Amino acid sequence: MKESKIEIIKRESLGLRGNIANELANDRDQFDSATCDLLKTHGIYQQDDRDSRQEKARQGKNREFSLMIRGRIPGGRLSASQYLAWDAVANRFAKDQSLRVTTRQSLQLHGVLKRELKQTIAEINAVLITTQGACGDVVRNVTQAENPWQDPRISQLDRFVVALSNHFLAKTNAYHEIWLNKKQVLNEQVVNGQVVNGQTKDADNETFYGDTYLPRKFKIAMTVVGNNSVDIYSNDMGFAATFDDGNQLDGFFLFVGGGMGMTHNKVETFPRVADCLGWFSVTNLIAVAEAVVAIHRDFGDRANRKHARLKYVIAEKGIDWMRGQVEARSQTQLLDLPLPTWKSPSVLGWHLMPDGYWAYGLHLTAGRIIDCQSRRLKSAIAALVAEYTLDIQLCADQNILLLGIRDKAAAQSILEYFGVRESQITALDQRALACVALPTCGLALNEGERVLPKYLSLINAQLEKYGLSARAPVFRMTGCANGCARPYTAEIALVGRSKQTYSLFGGGCAEGTKLAALLVDNLDENQIITALDKLFYCWRQQSNESERLGDFIRRLGFEQIRAQLIDAQQTEKNKKTKTRRRRNE
Ligand code: SF4
Structure with missing residues (x-):
């Protein structure tokens, strides 16, 4: 098997450092191709304005390069100060000053210039949000059922989602060295593929991922049984929580092998919905999760990236093989219990929370938060968040939940003032x-x-x-x-x-x-x-x-x-x- 070019780039990158720091310091407006591959694991994509490509070429000019930056925001949950920091960063550094809610409960900035990239990342990190692992061949942002009702059963997911996100965050210090000026712990150089002049890569302690990380991205979602607002079947791995008679979370149904990507006319690629492998006790969550991700790491296709997701391993080796692998690696028996039926409850509109405050689920078209002349959506959200110090939950359907509104009528007036009226949103x-x-x-x-x-x-x-x-x-x-x-x-x-x-x-x-x-x-x-x-x-x-x-x-x-x-x-x-x-x- 001839490994793909990106496998070599990862292996020789010294824990995802590569040449990022050097290229960041030069005055070019773009990164080299190999560096772009590594930047993804730092939550950054290099892009260019395809609308202007032809005209630029006609003028003999270079393409208009910029960066897309994505946050790692477990469960899409943000405090007021974190949201307002993103809002301010968008105003200063994003091309159209907009924010975009992604289908994985994260936020994206588009059109950031290379010379302002480091400052942008630093300002996001200043409110304790990272962009590390938001893209690239690692476990991505972990999504979680939305909770405008502050349902105590759904709230119990919070700590498990954070635990999973932290557990699978790459251990390399590269991110902190490059973007946050932290002391460099590695000082190697690669000459002809050989590490010279410095410590070993173990300084990064990347014991789970190793030096080539995963063959491709890996997506995790968590919900409670019966609520599929996070589209759990489209994830590489999903967990649906169950509860005992006292409403305490006691275990999870495990789902594996979902994934949406395919390539036109390539029959070896296809979308797939996840299979339910069975139920296990909550105490085994990390062991089970690690077993599944490790199977992707060990068996995923490292030659053909279009065929490198966990779903292909399962489709080819079979669900019984997969169950056996997970049980053996995690030392956990997966029980065959009946799965409750699913619904996808709407989170849009007004919801009275148990503490007497209100939650408002605001619809966003394609997740875009932007001010237009007659509808100043971005300003409206920022004003509400600042006025009531609201918590936020971003939704897997690209909407936004504003949590903790004291005065519903006053909040409605603020929305009205900025031209945000919801009455014309259809069911479609x-x-x-x-x-x-x-x-x-x-x-x-x-x-x-x-x-x-x-x-x-x-x-x-x-x-x-x-x-x-x-x-x-x-x-x-x-x-x-x-x-x-x-x-x-x-x-x-x-x-x-x-x-x-x-x-x-x-x-x-x-x-x-x-x-x-x-x-x-x-x-x-x-x-x-x-x-x-x-x-x-x-x-x-x-x-x-x-x-x-x-x-x-x-x-x-x-x-x-x-x-x-x-x-x-x-x-x-x-x-x-x-x-x-x-x-x-
Ligand atoms: S679906 Fe395709 S076109 Fe759309 S954002 Fe993803 S990669 Fe780009």
């Missing part, structure tokens, strides 16, 4: 997700966030036409097949296929437990509208009043739905050909 809008895609994501084939409002309004109109608005499906869109906005567990999804087209997926479910499948490939905007119109028409005609779209698609069968939609695609093509012919006559 509430659960829709989109990734960033263009112009900053280097992998995007098509648009995501920027066209979400247009597609929401088109789909809302179609649902209304067929009287289906109350049963609005879970809709998600991404700029490429990587699936950052979890399209493959949605009821319908558009996945970027080329500059002009998307693949239409369908058949996931509202509870996030089922996998969608490709319905029609390569649709342009008109073809999407025609296909969805046909799909909604069939759904209305052939379902009872309560059947959801995803359930309908799976009941009819993917093949039958495909046949009907391909028919619609052909109709649209014929229309276009006729119009062209008429024009030429």
Whole structure:
């Protein structure tokens, strides 16, 4: 097996240091490619403005480079001062001064210039938030069920989520040395692949990850049984807590092998929903978690990164093999207990908390927190957080919870003052997700966030036409097949296929437990509208009043739905050909 280039970069990086410090000190506006690979484990992606690429090239100028920075925020929970620090940092360093809530309950800044990178990271760390391990081949941000109700059962997850996050944080001192001017504990140089001149790498004490870390990223989610607001089935590893008669957390159901990423036309890649391996007692949490991550570390594909997630190991070796490995490594028996059914309770709107204060779940389109002329959303949130010293929880559906509002009416007035009115958010809008895609994501084939409002309004109109608005499906869109906005567990999804087209997926479910499948490939905007119109028409005609779209698609069968939609695609093509012919006559 020939290991991938990134495996070598990690091994020779001396605990993720590489050449980052040197390149940070030079006056270029970009990092070298190998350094960019390492920067990811520090929570940083180098990107460029793809909108301006052509024009820059025409002028003979370099691309417009900048950095995306992502936080590691376990469970998406922030204090008021931490949120306000992010808000202030965005004002000073992000290109459009916006913040973005990610689908993993974190915050992202876009468009940070290289010369301001170190200062930005330092200011985030000043409020005890790190960016280390928010990206890269390590355990990423651990997500957690949202809790606007301050439900004491959900609150019990807090300490376990932090424990998991800390347990899997890389031990290297590189992050502190490079970004926070901490004393360097390593002084090696690599010459022709040999470590010379200094201490051994053991100074970093990276005993679990080793010097090549994981083969790919690893995602963990934690919830309570029955509540799937974090889309647990889309994670590499998930935990659903159970409780004893006194409502004390006593154990977890373990889920393994979920993952959204795939690559168009590469059959060895596919999205997968996690399998439940069984139940275990709470005392074994770290042992079980470590066993699962270690299986990814030891068996994950280190030659082909597109095939390097834990889901492929499980798909190829089988679920019984996986269960045996986890039980043996963790010395824990996984019990076959009945799993309660799932729901995804909405956290949006007002919730009275047990202490008499209020929580408000505020919907954010594609997670973007930004001021526009008529709707100053970012200012409104900052004003509320400052006024009431609010705690925050970021949501896996890219929304935000404001916790601890003393005076609901006064808070509503503040929102009104800044032009934030929630009445026009439809059921479709509430659960829709989109990734960033263009112009900053280097992998995007098509648009995501920027066209979400247009597609929401088109789909809302179609649902209304067929009287289906109350049963609005879970809709998600991404700029490429990587699936950052979890399209493959949605009821319908558009996945970027080329500059002009998307693949239409369908058949996931509202509870996030089922996998969608490709319905029609390569649709342009008109073809999407025609296909969805046909799909909604069939759904209305052939379902009872309560059947959801995803359930309908799976009941009819993917093949039958495909046949009907391909028919619609052909109709649209014929229309276009006729119009062209008429024009030429
Ligand atoms: S899904 Fe693709 S286009 Fe969207 S953010 Fe992820 S990698 Fe970029």
